[in-house]
Amino acid sequence: MSVHVEPIRVYITIFLALMGLTVLTVWAAFQDFGVMSNPIALGIAIAKATLVVLFFMHVRHSTGMTKLVVAGGFLWLLILFGITLSDYQTRDILDPPAAMTMPVDVPGPAHH
Amino acid sequence: MSNAKSKERPEGYPDRHYLNAAHGLKSWFLTTDHKRIGLLYLLAITLFFFLGGAFAVLIRLELATPGGDLVQPETYNRLFTMHGIVMIFFFLIPSIPAVLGNFLLPLMIGAKDVAFPRLNLASWYVYMAGGIFTLWALFEGGLNTGWTFYTPLSTVYSNTAVTTAGIGIFITGFSSILTGMNFIVTIHRMRAPGLTWFRLPLFVWSQYATSLIQILGTPVLAITVLLLALERTLKLGIFDPALGGDPVLFQHLFWFYSHPAVYIMILPAMGVISELIATFSRKRVFGYRFVAFASVAIAILGFLVWGHHLFVSGQSVYAGAVFSVLSMLVAIPSAVKVFNWTATLYKGAVSWETPMLYALGFIGLFTIGGLTGVMLATMGIDIHVHDTYFIVAHFHYIMVGGAIMGYLGGLHYWWPKIAGRLYPVFLSKFAAIIIFVGFNLTFFPQFILGYLGMPRRYHSYPDEFQVLNVMSSAGATILGIGYLIPMLYFAWSMFYGKRCTQNPWGAKGLEWETASPPPTLNFDEIPTVTEEPYDYTPKEVQHAG
Ligand SMILES: [Cu+2]
Numbered sequence: 062m063s064v065h066v067e068p069i070r071v072y073i074t075i076f077l078a079l080m081g082l083t084v085l086t087v088w089a090a091f092q093d094f095g096v097m098s099n100p101i102a103l104g105i106a107i108a109k110a111t112l113v114v115l116f117f118m119h120v121r122h123s124t125g126m127t128k129l130v131v132a133g134g135f136l137w138l139l140i141l142f143g144i145t146l147s148d149y150q151t152r153d154i155l156d157p158p159a160a161m162t163m164p165v166d167v168p169g170p171a172h173h
Numbered sequence: 174m175s176n177a178k179s180k181e182r183p184e185g186y187p188d189r190h191y192l193n194a195a196h197g198l199k200s201w202f203l204t205t206d207h208k209r210i211g212l213l214y215l216l217a218i219t220l221f222f223f224l225g226g227a228f229a230v231l232i233r234l235e236l237a238t239p240g241g242d243l244v245q246p247e248t249y250n251r252l253f254t255m256h257g258i259v260m261i262f263f264f265l266i267p268s269i270p271a272v273l274g275n276f277l278l279p280l281m282i283g284a285k286d287v288a289f290p291r292l293n294l295a296s297w298y299v300y301m302a303g304g305i306f307t308l309w310a311l312f313e314g315g316l317n318t319g320w321t322f323y324t325p326l327s328t329v330y331s332n333t334a335v336t337t338a339g340i341g342i343f344i345t346g347f348s349s350i351l352t353g354m355n356f357i358v359t360i361h362r363m364r365a366p367g368l369t370w371f372r373l374p375l376f377v378w379s380q381y382a383t384s385l386i387q388i389l390g391t392p393v394l395a396i397t398v399l400l401l402a403l404e405r406t407l408k409l410g411i412f413d414p415a416l417g418g419d420p421v422l423f424q425h426l427f428w429f430y431s432h433p434a435v436y437i438m439i440l441p442a443m444g445v446i447s448e449l450i451a452t453f454s455r456k457r458v459f460g461y462r463f464v465a466f467a468s469v470a471i472a473i474l475g476f477l478v479w480g481h482h483l484f485v486s487g488q489s490v491y492a493g494a495v496f497s498v499l500s501m502l503v504a505i506p507s508a509v510k511v512f513n514w515t516a517t518l519y520k521g522a523v524s525w526e527t528p529m530l531y532a533l534g535f536i537g538l539f540t541i542g543g544l545t546g547v548m549l550a551t552m553g554i555d556i557h558v559h560d561t562y563f564i565v566a567h568f569h570y571i572m573v574g575g576a577i578m579g580y581l582g583g584l585h586y587w588w589p590k591i592a593g594r595l596y597p598v599f600l601s602k603f604a605a606i607i608i609f610v611g612f613n614l615t616f617f618p619q620f621i622l623g624y625l626g627m628p629r630r631y632h633s634y635p636d637e638f639q640v641l642n643v644m645s646s647a648g649a650t651i652l653g654i655g656y657l658i659p660m661l662y663f664a665w666s667m668f669y670g671k672r673c674t675q676n677p678w679g680a681k682g683l684e685w686e687t688a689s690p691p692p693t694l695n696f697d698e699i700p701t702v703t704e705e706p707y708d709y710t711p712k713e714v715q716h717a718g
Contacts, residue, residue, distance in 0.1 A: 126361075133389070134389070137389045137476065140476055140477065141393060141426075141429050144477065144479075144480070144492075145422070145425045145426075145429075147489075147491070147492050147495065148421075148425065148480065148483070148488045148489050148492035149489075151489040151490075151491035151492055152489045154489070154491060
C-alpha cells in the first residue's frame with residue numbers, strides 16, 4: 062500500500078482557506094441573518110471540518126475502508142443529533158388532551 | 174511447593190509456553206503478549222469485582238431490615254453509586270472483551286498477536302489509571318449520584334466527589350475504545366489463510382459487533398462526562414436551566430452510550446454461549462449466519478433505543494412511542510440467538526460439563542431478563558414500574574444472569590487453554606449450581622417487590638416488604654459464596670492444578686490446535702483453514718450424506 066504524499070503547497074492552501082473561513086465565521090457572527098444565522102454558522106463550520114478531514118487527515122487519498130469508517134462516524138453523529146431532536150421537536154404535539162390532565166393545586170413548574 | 178500430581182506432564186505438554194517464557198514483574202508489566210495482557214486484566218477486574226461485591230454486601234445487609242439501621246441514608250446513596258460504577262465500568266464492560274477476548278481473539282483467528290500489541294498494553298494502563306481516579310473518589314468521601322450521574326443532582330446539588338469519579342470514567346473509556354479498535358483491525362487484517370468471515374467462530378463475530386459499539390458509543394460518554402465536569406467546575410451552561418442548559422439533554426447523551434453499553438456486556442457473553450453450546454452438543458450452531466448477523470443487528474439497533482430510559486423524564490410522547498417500538502425490535506435478533514441455541518441442542522450429543530451448566534443457565538436467565546425488557550419497552554408498564562425494584566431485577570437478570578454467567582462459563586471453558594491446568598470437576602459444578610440458585614433467590618423476589626411498588630435507591634422500606642427482602646439478602650449470601658469458590662480453585666489451579674492435554678474438551682476451533690498453554694507467538698506454524706466452523710460431523714457421515 063503506497064502512501065500518497067501531499068505537496069506542501071496543498072497544506073498551505075488549505076491552511077489559508079481555513080483562516081479565511083475563520084474570518085468569515087467571526088464576520089457572520091456579527092451580522093443579523095434572522096433564522097438563517099445558525100444554518101450559516103453551521104455551514105461554515107462543516108466546510109472547515111470537511112477540509113480538515115479530507116486534506117489534513119488524508120482521507121481524500123485513503124482506502125475505501127477508511128472512508129467508510131469516517132462516514133460511519135458521521136452517520137452515528139447524525140443518529141445522536143437526529144433522534145435527540147425528534148424529542149425536542151415534538152414536545153408540543155401529541156400532548157395529552159386537556160380533559161386527560163388532572164387539575165393540580167400544588168405549586169410546581171408551570172406547563173406551557 | 175507443589176505435589177507430585179501437579180508435576181505430572183501429559184503427552185505433548187509444552188516445555189516452553191507464554192507463562193514461563195519470561196520471569197519477573199517486568200516481564201509481566203511491560204509485556205505485549207495479548208495472553209499476558211489478558212491475565213493482567215483478569216487480575217484487575219477480579220479485584221474490582223470483589224470491591225463492587227463488597228458494596229453489594231453492605232446494600233443487602235442494610236435491606237435485610239425495613240428500618241434504616243445499618244448506614245445513614247447518605248452513606249447508602251454512596252454505596253449503590255459505587256456498586257454501580259465499579260461493576261459496570263470496571264468489571265462488566267472489560268470482563269469478556271479485555272480478558273477472554275484479549276486472550277482468545279488472536280488464537281481463534283490464527284494470528285501471532287493483536288494488530289497493535291503495545292496499544293493493547295497501553296489500554297491496560299489507561300484502565301488502571303481510570304480505576305485509581307475512581308477509587309480516589311472514595312477517599313474524597315465517595316459520590317451520591319447513582320452510576321447514572323443524572324443532572325441537576327450531579328451538577329447543582331451534589332457536593333460529593335462527582336468530578337473525580339467522572340474523570341476516572343472518562344479515562345477508563347479510552348481503554349475500552351483502544352480494545353475495540355485493536356480488535357476490529359485484528360479481525361479485518363490478521364485472519365489466517367482460508368479463514369473467511371463465515372468461517373469465523375461466533376465468539377469472534379460477537380467481539381466484532383461489541384468493538385463497533387465500543388468505538389462508536391464510548392466517545393459520547395466521554396464527552397458527556399466531560400461536559401458534566403465542565404459545568405460543575407466552570408459553570409458552563411449545558412445541563413443547568415439556570416445557565417441556559419437542559420437537564421434532559423444529559424439523559425439523551427448518557428443513554429446514547431449507556432444503553433448500547435448493555436450490549437457491550439451481553440454480546441460477548443452471547444458469543445461465549447455459542448461456543449459452549451456447539452462444543453458440548455457436538456454440533457454446528459444451528460443457523461450460523463443468522464446468529465452471526467444477529468450480533469451485528471443487536472449492535473446497530475442498540476443505538477436506536479436509548480429513549481426508553483426517558484419515558485417519564487419529560488421526553489415527548491411521540492419520541493417515547495418511537496423509542497418503544499424500536500426497543501421491541503431488539504427482541505428479534507436476541508430471540509434468533511436463543512432459538513438457534515435451543516435448536517442446536519436438539520439431537521445434539523449434549524454433555525453436562527461445568528461450562529455447559531453456565532451456558533444453560535445463561536439461556537434461561539437471559540430469556541427472563543430479555544422478556545422483562547420487552548415488557549419495560551411498553552410505556553404503559555414502564556411508567557408503572559419505573560424506578561422500582563422491577564427495573565433492578567430486570568437489569569440484573571441481563572447483567573449478572575447473562576453477562577456474568579457467560580463470563581464464568583467462558584472462563585471455565587478456556588481455563589485449560591489459559592493455565593494449561595484443570596480445576597476440580599465436582600466443586601466447579603457445585604459452584605455453578607450454587608450461583609444459579611443464589612442468583613435467582615437474590616433477584617426473583619425483586620421483580621415482585623418492584624411490581625408491588627418498592628422504589629429503588631432507598632435505604633429503608635415499609636414492613637410488608639421485609640419477607641421478600643430477606644429472601645433477596647439470603648440469596649445474595651449464597652451467590653457471594655458461589656463466586657468465591659471459583660476464585661479460590663482457579664487461583665489454586667493456576668499453580669497446583671493437574672496439567673491438561675492440549676484439547677481436553679475435544680473441541681473444534683483454532684485455539685485448540687496449538688499447545689495448552691500456548692507458546693508466546695501462539696502457533697509454531699500459522700495454520701491454514703480448510704473447513705467450516707464447528708465441523709463436528711464425522712468425515713464418513715459427511716461423505717455418505
Ligand atoms: Cu436501555
